[in-house]
Amino acid sequence: MGAVKNKRMPRAVREQQMLDAAVHTFGQRGYRAASMDEIAELAGVSKPLVYLYLNSKEDLFTACIRREAKALTAAVRAGVRPGLPADRQLWDGLTAFFTHTAQNPDAWSVLHLQARTHGEPFAAEVTAMREEIVAFVTQLIVVAARAAHRNPSLPEREVAGLAEALVGAAESLAAWANTAPGVSAKQAAATLMNFAWAGLGDLMEGRPWAPSA
Template identity: 55%
Template sequence: MSEEVPRPAERAKRLPRAVRERQILDAAVSVFSRYGYHSASMDEISEVAGVSKPMIYTYLGSKEDLFGACIRREATRLLEAVQDGIKPDLPPDMQLWHGLRAFYRFVAEYRESWTVLHRQAMTVGGAFAAEITDMRTRAIELVAALVVSAGTRKGLGEQAEFSGAGLSAALVGAAESLADWALDHPDVSDGVLASWLMNLVWLGFNDLVEGEIWKPSESDD
């Protein structure tokens, strides 16, 4: 393999199981992010983690099991970061802006995690793609709650609920695409990225909750 992955100076001994599992998962995320699921080897993960392959199998199972554990841990960390970033005492638009900032901050600080979640897991497909779909569904529900809340404040009721999920899915997709772009543009701050997306998307949401709906000038027969 052409890229060098940092390795521990020596194999650690007698660590608590939880610490050892975290050590293995950290190493696995690093290796998977560089080489992808198929090209990454358990030998490489073993070397980076500083543990034997039998120990990896004992603690976290097969390579497939290990990759799944990485996805679940990183997805949970990402969603928790976003939820912690939202300030519930603020209006919905500011809640979303803070949530987006937390999201882009996570991507910047944990590039390997985002690479595994966004670039690697979806290309492998199968059960791994289902894990990512579940993460995206939870993110959409989080955004939809803010959209519906904004609409309810304006008295739109069912109209806000009807459009909230679909528009939130569009926003989440846009947020992910911008995060992928941001990996190659690390000089752009999380606040700027969040503001770009708010200007692109929330202004449309705001028109919707104000009851202003765009329609084509001519019907398409």
């Protein structure tokens, strides 16, 4: 059953209500299967009002992607406190990431699954979010290297590759954790820390892995 209609509800509040309904519907049913009728019903408004506020299904989906991408990046940034040891900063960032994706599974489905598979305009929105997170993680790795006083000048390409690998692993692990019973955000973060930090530590100590001759 949809929410009770309220003609006096401020536009900004009603629009967020529509986006909430749309994120849930897109996340549960997928972009193509979701209908504007069910989104309007869940939001407690008429379908013409959804079109009046958000123009089209494509524009509504884009608005959902932008809102949820902004919320995810803000959560990750807010979770990291500058001045702490490098490993703690990375741990806090990963914990914030997995906590947010666990608490907002429909939003994560929209960002990680739906937006990437339904056309370039949608994928481009997610790419912009991902680039921001990768840049943030890149800086965490650079700070960690400098703090270690062992390898303060890791090659830029190598640092960028490490950040890409770490973010990609986090994305895949979040998708898995959201469907695996009993896996908490902290457990997912610990899994990735155990996987990544040992390797980063060796790299900073000048012991990069290399294939045997």
